[in-house]
Amino acid sequence: MNELEERSSKRHWLATPYAIWIIVFTVLPLIVIFRYALTDSAGHFTLENTAAVTSPINMKAMWFSLKIAFGCTVFCILLAYPMVLAMKHLGLGRRGISLFIIILPMWMNFILRILAWQMILSNNGILNLMITKLGFKPVAVANTPTAIMIGVVYDYLPYMILPIYTAIMDISDDLIEAAKDLGAGSFTVFFKVVFPLSIPGLLSGTVMVFVPSMTSFVISDILGGGKLQLIGNIIEQDFISGNNWHMGSGLSVALMIFVLISMEFTIREEKTGRESVIW
Amino acid sequence: MKKNRFSFKKIAAIIMMAALVIPAGGCGKAAAVGEITVINYGEYLDPDMLDLFTKETGIKVNYEEAITPEEMYTKYSSGAIKYDLVCSSDYMMKKMILEGDFQEIPWDAMENKDNIGDKFYEFSSAFDPGNKYCVPYFWGTLGILYDTTKVKGPVDSWDVLFNGEYAGDIIMQNSMKDTFMVALKYLGYSVNTDNPDELKEAQQLLLAQKPDVQAYLVDEARDEVVAGNAAMAVVYSGEAYLGHEYNNDLAYVVPKEGSNVWIDCWAITKECEHPEYAAKFLDFLCREDVGMTNFEYIYYSTPNEKVVENMDEELRNDESIVPSDASVEKCEVCVQVDDDVTALMNELWKELKSE
Known part of the structure; x- marks a missing residue:
């Protein structure tokens, strides 16, 4: 046995905290959820709780969640990608500062930040104060899907920026120079070199934004004024006010299946590319 | 060292x-x-x-x-x-x-x-x-906290929440029982009704009202009226007192149709x-x-x-x-705990919220 192998077998120990963490906080809760989801209150096996996702109320919430998640992902890409390209051309020091500024708000509790948005967007809020000062008519953004969209885009944007940033910063300048030497214009360089190499980052960013915005419920509760329901709100209600854990778990399982299906495309795509940084 | x-x-x-x-x-x-x-x-x-x-x-x-x-x-x-x-x-x-x-x-x-x-x-x-x-x-009681500078005429009836006059300026409770009680009382029914038709009628009323409702809130209901974001909110009497402390223009009323104590x-x-x-x-x-x-x-x-x-x-x-x-005399204590009634109300509430 050579030394290298021995060392790597010793290193398996390092995975112990990870394994314990995953078992206690992911595997066991999943087992509990599946148990609740697949039984009724008498303890008999049933698929009804999971199938309940097809009821009109739940479908409506699911569809709305999908729209919010899709819109959020698109907006985040549109905002993040140019931002990262701009950052690539900054000097090392300024690049660090701009990255720091993006991460800075994440040091604060996100519920506080969403509550701040509620203040900004409310009818007599800061936004309308500024708009009316400028002589325009106040807008009624509070408690609308627009408000929820602003909230999720704001909250999840860093999760789109960071993976794209890592992917794009990894692209060697030599590649770009080589392309230019061979006569490629800046458009060709972007579409033939930079963009294809940034796809893994783009995909992991998409996963990290799409899934949480699809399943969130706090943002829609605070910024939607209790009038708009994502599927997360329905699940929350089943657990908290309806005291129906079986139904809540059933819908959670349905949501998990749905998210896995929609991610299937992304992940399959990713396997063909370079292994990505985060996912 | x-x-x-x-x-x-x-x-x-x-x-x-x-x-x-x-x-x-x-x-x-x-x-x-x-x-x-x-x-x-x-x-x-x-x-x-x-x-x-x-x-x-x-x-x-x-x-x-x-x-x-x-x-x-x-x-x-x-x-x-x-x-x-x-x-x-x-x-x-x-x-x-x-x-x-x-x-x-x-x-x-x-x-x-x-x-x-x-x-x-x-x-x-x-x-x-x-x-x-x-x-x-x-x-305490359940009633309406309103901004006296924003209402036309006296507020003494649940009617102000349903007649469309204050569309977009109303905050309702984000709590199934409280919101249903308001509708039931306005329709002249008991807050403890077990009649499915009365509950459905209340839901229809709330559905028709929903476009006029600015938001369904619990703790923030009062604050929104205090801040001037809404003209009125359905709140508990104690909340109303604090609201008045923060903003002297606010008043509280238990509507004449009766309410919940x-x-x-x-x-x-x-x-x-x-x-x-x-x-x-x-x-x-x-x-x-x-x-x-x-x-x-x-x-x-x-x-x-x-x-x-x-x-x-x-x-x-x-x-x-x-x-x-x-x-208080006009008000009822809520003692309805029948499982079927609660389940129906839950269902009707979910429909209302998802509309």
Whole structure:
């Protein structure tokens, strides 16, 4: 046995905290959820709780969640990608500062930040104060899907920026120079070199934004004024006010299946590319 | 290097000593007596009172909060934490009494029980016959808090919420029972109806109203009216008092169609191993000085007559602090706990919220 192998077998120990963490906080809760989801209150096996996702109320919430998640992902890409390209051309020091500024708000509790948005967007809020000062008519953004969209885009944007940033910063300048030497214009360089190499980052960013915005419920509760329901709100209600854990778990399982299906495309795509940084 | 090592040792020793000594010193008294775990609504007890109680009796209080009675019930029934005392509202108390979740209050151990007015024991006997399980804590009415500068004409009827005059300026409660009660009362039905047709009619009314509703909120309902974001909100009377404190233009009314009079009570769970500690805590809450401090923290109507007697004249005459007999007379206590009715209401509420 050579030394290298021995060392790597010793290193398996390092995975112990990870394994314990995953078992206690992911595997066991999943087992509990599946148990609740697949039984009724008498303890008999049933698929009804999971199938309940097809009821009109739940479908409506699911569809709305999908729209919010899709819109959020698109907006985040549109905002993040140019931002990262701009950052690539900054000097090392300024690049660090701009990255720091993006991460800075994440040091604060996100519920506080969403509550701040509620203040900004409310009818007599800061936004309308500024708009009316400028002589325009106040807008009624509070408690609308627009408000929820602003909230999720704001909250999840860093999760789109960071993976794209890592992917794009990894692209060697030599590649770009080589392309230019061979006569490629800046458009060709972007579409033939930079963009294809940034796809893994783009995909992991998409996963990290799409899934949480699809399943969130706090943002829609605070910024939607209790009038708009994502599927997360329905699940929350089943657990908290309806005291129906079986139904809540059933819908959670349905949501998990749905998210896995929609991610299937992304992940399959990713396997063909370079292994990505985060996912 | 050597010096560093020495100081490290010293620090370690200090930490270890501290770890040994501090708990022994800090909890020495408590360990001798015991502890209780209570669950209450949020911001519904002056936190200083917990420290005072521990100081006086040596009993440590583990304090938990829930936003709604349903959330409290979910927490209680999941069994993850063993609660000794719960505080909740009338209908939830009835449900839990019927389930046999409580043990009788050892009234003999409660010196201050008579500070609570007879009227309130009568109220609570609507869901606790014979006053076996419940100690009244705070009470009030459900009504409309409105901004007098934003309404045209007097507000004395639920009609203002449904006639479309204040479209986009209305805040309703994000709580199934409270919102349904408003609609049922407006339609002239009992808040305790078990008639599915009446409930569906109430839902139709609320569905028609939904486009006019700015938001369904619980705790922030009052703040939105205070901030001028909405002209009116359905709130509990105590919230109305604080709203008026923040913004003098606000007024509170119990509509003429009648409303809900609610009463929140404490009860000892059957899991409680030391009911004598729990009773001590309840007796402590009924004490005049504690009742007063708590009242001044919460500003809901207190059933503690000693506290009411010692209030400022102005407070005592405030409808939102001490609801008048005339307005209470029109109101009903909510005691509807039939599972089928709750399930139907849940379904109708979900439909309303998802529309």
